[in-house]
Amino acid sequence: MSTATRPGVRRDDGIGPLRRARNAVANVTTTSPARFAIVVFSGLILITTLLLTLPIARAGEREWTPLVDALFTAVSAICVTGLTVVDMSSHWSVFGNVVIILAMQIGGIGVLTMASILGLVVAKRMGLRAKLVAASDTNPSRVHAGPVSESQAVRLGEIGTLLATVALSAIIIELAITALVVPRLLLEGFDVWSAIWMGFYLSLSAFTNTGFVPFPQGMELFASDIWMLTVLSIAVFLGAIGFPVIFALARWVKSRARLSVHARLTLFTTLVLLAIGWIAIGLLEWSNTRTLGAQDPWNRPLTAGFMSMMTRSGGLATVDVGEMHGSTLLVMDMLMFVGGGSASTAGGIKVTTLAVLFLAAFAEARGVKDMEAFERRIPVDVLRLAVSVVLWGATIVSTATVIVLHITKAPLDQVLFDVISAFATCGLSTGLTGPELEESAKYVLAATMWAGRVGTVTLAAALAASQRRQLFRRPEERPIVG
Template identity: 70%
Template sequence: MAERRRVGALGRAAPQSTTARIQAFIDRHLVSSPARFAIVIFTALILIFTSLLALPISSASGEPTPIADALFTAVSAICVTGLVTLDMSTHWSAFGHGVVLLAFQVGGVGVLTLASVMGLIVSRRLGLRAKLMAVNDASQSRVTSGAGNDSQAIRIGEIGGLLGTVALSTLVIELALFASIFPRLLTAGFSLWDSVWQGFYLAASAFTNTGFVPLTDGMEQFVSDPWMLLTIAVGVFLGSVGFPVIFALFRLARFRARLGVHAKLTLFTTLVLIVLGTLLILALEWNNGSTIGGQATVDRPLNAFFLSVMTRSGGFSPIDVGAMNGSTLLGMDMLMFVGGGSASTAGGIKVTTLAVLFLAAFAEARGVKDMEAFDRRIPVDVLRVSVSIVLWGATIVATSSIIVLHITKAPLDYVLFDVISAFATCGLSTGLTSNELPDAAKYTLAATMWAGRVGTVTLAAALAASQRRQLFRRAEERPIVG
């Protein structure tokens, strides 16, 4: 009887239930292309949040938000960028603020990890393909056999722990940041309710590296407040180093486990870039009365440090970035392009990518065949992925800059800064992004944010899954380079 229920009169299988068909669809797409599946989910979320933000209930005025601005805000939130074309403190209603908050909380999880979780929910299991997808998000390096596997920041067997760490660390860190911000808002004169929801909003925005500020006066009111600035900076730093590093630090603290090369490279390179950025901003803006030069001497190092941390992908700014010198903007362009750590809420090409390129250059200068860091050898295929990511990022930035320059006729240093900020999902702006920005430029920058958040990660994931055996090698011939 059971066999008859499963097989029809003509020997064909009985129709599957809706749940079974959905599960089969998810499994089929996970097997064929995890990266493509993640992009579909990511893009679908953008469309959903765009629709919600365009509703009259989302705006404080009760009027529908123009599609260009709703889309731009949705992409900026999902991609945890922080660029805005509308006044975040006055345009959105309570419902609209809730939608934005939910969007950048979801976006902060990460595109491929998000797809893994969605697949887990539907399929009710975390299979090998889903684990590989999460590995690709956690470690942007090619999956190889043999010794190459040691370069993975998170091994397949640890993915369940990583996903748990993502959820737990997000909750704990944001609550800790809220506990630090909430009393400061109260003492600054905010009401109890405003201190609660704006405190949690700022905490979540800091850890996810989004940079949205719901305060009417923005961060300018805290320009001389070490408590608030350092709290926000700590939140941005923790979000930018990446969940694999947080996972590694957790294992170090609890089990005395050794920090891997990925965690060491991420922490070392991030700290070096923060110090260099602080010195750069101090040196170039010390006498600029429109920025830190107009502040008290004791406040200048604090704000320079804060802005340097924000170039990891934070997006908060207590000063007018558009008033900075062109030399400073160019230096911050470089820092934003690098961004934060892999599998983090930060954007950019990632600090480990930069570190691998420098290690390769040092090895070549010394005439050494292998790249080495912290007494470990780094496989050559990691360098190939790093070069691909940098070229992909540079192509996105160049293309978008040309288009926005042509549309707006704005100064090159302003356009380049905001385009890199969009690509690196940073959120710092010279003021180019505003409601007066032509819709064509808004769509271009929205596409840049999407490509910056999805593009490099997906490229790394695609390269990680593209390894194939080739049974022959062609004759070698060396071209002239340099």
């Protein structure tokens, strides 16, 4: 009997290589979508790197950009981080800037969503499991068996329109922010084309929480501009709370639908952390003549609030972060490590992860078995997921910090700050990253950005989907804790 007709063996005779490749992609997207997401994300970084190394991507002499600098910029753009080792306002040509803009847009849409888009395009179909993982980009718990509030994300039956909804909503928000920014740039003296180009670039950078700045003098040009800083803060806030919360708020405005626990926790925790950062940065830096102390008293609260918002993962700075006190850097370290909301353009361990840990500690202190928030019970598996994400993040940060510290011999507070900024895809820097940074340290920080952007999302999806039935339970024994 030939292999073509043997039972259990699929017949591939007469199928061309393109069809076989498409079938292979379809198989991967349906059996291991999370793995496919990592492959797609890494492939996009590789393509962006190759494009940025080309002489056409560089302004001026049209020379080849060193591979390490192109890779670092590509990872920073795709992972919407914002750390740079070249001057973003002068190093890249129009072609290079277009590549970077596309990379930021792709990174802002999301890892799993982008993988689902490409898988759908290539395979021309999306299985149930692929739909579940596409939905997990708005809520990783969607692939876990159990009740999930449909008000906190796009419904599973709407996954056919999820991808278009996410992309379209992102573009609409970016264009709206651009419309608010461009008039201010025109008043600043920029010509129409430059104002539109830089306005869109800055709006995209703010909403995707990337932090790239197209101005040679950076954001210090608008250090006392209430309008510009407020608009950019709103853009960063919208990007940081995540698409599920944006959709939930839109439903609430339209039909007064009840906000889910996820949306409430995200908004509440984000606002609390924003207030804490605002107060802490303002008090600690008020008399620092190299940062807030050099500004007018009325402008210092504005700068403190703006910098607190940027720790959500925004990455824009109106003062020199490297001149801040060590105590301020430590506060910002903690805020950056937490980051923004789940399924958002922000990085970090996410605000809901921190909220769940606090709810668990509060329940334990009260002697209550169940975690509760806003009259809803939170299952224990969510706590396990939160603990796993925190441990994963702490492991990445500690490992990268030790390596970069050994390579650069720089002060610990600067290295720790930039490593956390890389992991949390924030983009704020003490000045450690730059052309003088050792090449090996650039690769370490690039890997940290990749792990921070891809790792926590795919880990959450993988852990949420990895539960299996076990037909036995072992004897219980309690270790001593605390």
